[in-house]
Amino acid sequence: MAPKVLVVLTSYSFIESANAPTGWYLPEFAHPYDVLAEKGIEIITASPKGGVAPLDPGSVERFKEDPSSVNFKATKSALWENTAPISSFLGKSSEYAALFYPGGHGPMFDLVSDKDSIALIAEFVSAGKPVAAVCHGPIVFANVKRADGKGLLEGKEATGFTNEEEELAAMTKHMPFLLEDKLREVGAVFRKAEKPYDAFVLVQDGGKLITGQNPASAKGVGEEIVKAIGV
Template sequence: MAPKVLVVLTSYGFIESVKQPTGWYLPEFAHPYEVLSKKGVEIVTASPKGGLAPLDPSSVEAFKADASSASFLSTQSALWEQTATISSFLGRSAEFAGLLYPGGHGPMFDLATDKDSIALINEFVAAGKPVAAVCHGPAVFVNVELPGGKKLLHGKEATGFSNAEEDVVGMSAHMPFSLEDKIAEAGATYKKAPEPWAPLTVVQDGGKFITGQNPASSVGVGEALAKAIGV
């Protein structure tokens, strides 16, 4: 039977303070999908609200010349248009080989504090299943506390979209928190590539905890997750 990876997408689609649409970021799902699907992995999707998980239109424009993203956009729309609720997957970690959170600004507003997402991450970690996130996706880890009260990020090396990168895209003032700062506040050592936009994937816990810094890190995160689940 093909291994399955659960991909969790944001349900948050509009940033009021700048009056612009947001959501999940195309290559951060498309690139890991390509890596995993080529190895026979089945992808199942969830979101806080279920149904349509909003795709950030700016990512479609920015990556229109990227063959992997364009192919994914034209052939796999059911994956984000027909998500199930996160809550419907609680208690079902045994069905899955791993867990993946793509980024985009959306997760900063909903998944970072979503109780079902936090419970889901705890369940996968307790089951010894790899968990991965890329770009703004690592926001999902900053509020996760393990049984006993220790932060999931405590003592780990981790990455995510940097303050410098957020400044470049002009969104620092519109985020509910700084992801770089919050990762450090949760007790992790924040790592970043030598320059903005360069790829960086950080792997911890013997392959079980994977974070990527930015869109360019999406392939690396997919490859690290594939390795962790043994495909």
């Protein structure tokens, strides 16, 4: 039976202060999907609200020359148009090989504080299952506690979309907080690539905690999930 990976997408679709749509970021799901699907891994999707998880239209435009993203959008829409509520997966970590969170700005507004998501991550961690996230995705780990009460990221090397990258994206003033600042605040040892937007992936806990910095890191996160699963 093929291993299953649970992918959690944001339900947040519009940033009022920017007067702009948002959501999850196309290549950050498309690139890992290609890696996982090639290994025969089944992908199941969830979101806080269930139903359609909003795809950031800006990511569609920026990656319109990227074959992986174009093909994924054209052929896999059922994955994000028919998500199940995160709550429906609680207590079922034994059925999945890993948990993965793509980024996009959406998670900064909903998944960071979503009680079901926080409980789901804690459950996977407690079960010894790999948890992974890329770009703004790692913000979902900020409020998660381990069984001993310590923060999941406390003392762990982690990465995600940097303050410099947020500034270059002209989105700093529209964020509720900055991801890099928040991860440092909760005790993470924040690491990043030498240059903004370069690929950078960190693996901790023997493959059980995987973070990627930005869209360019998404494929590498997928590859580390495959290694962690052992397929």
